[in-house]
Amino acid sequence: MTRTVPLRPRAEALAQPLPPLLARARHLASGVVLGEHGRRRPGLGDSFWQYRPAQPGDTARAIDWRRSARSDQHFVQEKEWQAAQAVVFWVDRAQSMRFASRPDLSPKADRAALIALAASVLLNQGGERIGLSDMGAPPMRGNLQLERMAEALAHPAAADYGAPDVSVMPRHSRAVFLSDFLGDPAPVEAALTTAADRGVTGALIQVLDPAEEAFPYDGRTLFRSMGGSLEYETRKAGDLKARYLDRLADRKARLDGLARLTGWQFHIHHTDDAPTSALLWLYRALEGRV
Incomplete structure (x- = not known):
């Protein structure tokens, strides 16, 4: 369902010196109290x-x-180890990520982008290089890079489901994949194993709407993909619940097992939860403290 946003707030947001998403990400990051930064570990350096x-x-x-x-x-x-690290984010912006079951909930794509950009703000403050996997450029430091990332995250993808691109990930860097992971798992698994073979470590965050966890549908229901390419109608939606929940549990277990096998971390975040919890988990995962 399309929601109409009043013109004045939109105009005021556009008038701000930072893109609205980046402003929200900075606000989210400012509320996070961190301990020692992830680079405070033994290694070469002067401090x-x-x-x-x-x-x-x-x-x-x-x-x-x-x-x-x-x-x-x-x-x-x-x-203290002084070498700046590279952290590359893949934020799924495919059509499935536009889903929100209620008007008061953020679409999954918006929440994933907010978490990724807030984490990038914190990493940039710590001197790390940051970037997106589909920006076509290597990770960089600085506020200009954050603005580039915010601009890129504002554009949705045309495909129903996304797949990560690991071609720009430097060897022995860190990476974060944020998606609902509800499409074909093969491209995600291939990307993750390729990244792991190159010494890339990181985290998977599965972003789900609460309705995708509970399946609160019954009676006659028309299911349609966000891109409109898939459609299924049933008179007994409640009969599908058990099978759906089993398949969702299998998908989660598959992702968790793959993460463990490759030395990554796996986390599930729901759009009705506070984004701060996912941001804290992610930052600690990148520090190796989860």
Whole structure:
């Protein structure tokens, strides 16, 4: 169902210096209280991070003798890893992602885009390089990159169901796939295994409308895909519920199993839940703390 948006709020939004989606993403990101940033882990760099007890294999040169003199143990000084990482997002903008079962709910595509862009705001603040898998350019840092991403996310795709493109993902980078994952799973599985073979780690977030979880349909019902290419009418929609829920559970289990197999993380987010919960989960997953 098409909803009419009053002209004045639309005009005011367009008059803002930032695209409306980016403004919402910045607002969402500003409400998130983070702990240590994901790059605070041992590695090459100049900034002190922490002391750790010396281990077999550590050279005498690596030992911090001043710190060790205050204890019965030998300690090694670790540095904070300084290399900026690349995080590439695939945000499904296919027709199926336009679904919203109630006027007060965000379409799945809008929620996925908001989560991805808010995470990008936080990552950009931490010095990471960010990008979209279908932007045709490598990940970059900066506010201009955020604006480019917001602009790209505003354009829907024509296909009924989406499939990720991993061709621009740098080796050993991180990636995030946000989709309802209700289409053919083969392209998603192929993309994920290809990414994993290139050393890419990351997270899958399945974004679902609450009606897609509950299947609250009964009696005569016409089911039509968002793009209009598929249509099915039944007089006994309630008889389909058990089979539908079984297939949905199988799809979730398949995604979770694939994520575990490839070293990724899997999470389900519903559009009637606060986006903050998904953003916090995603940021911690990218830090490796989930």
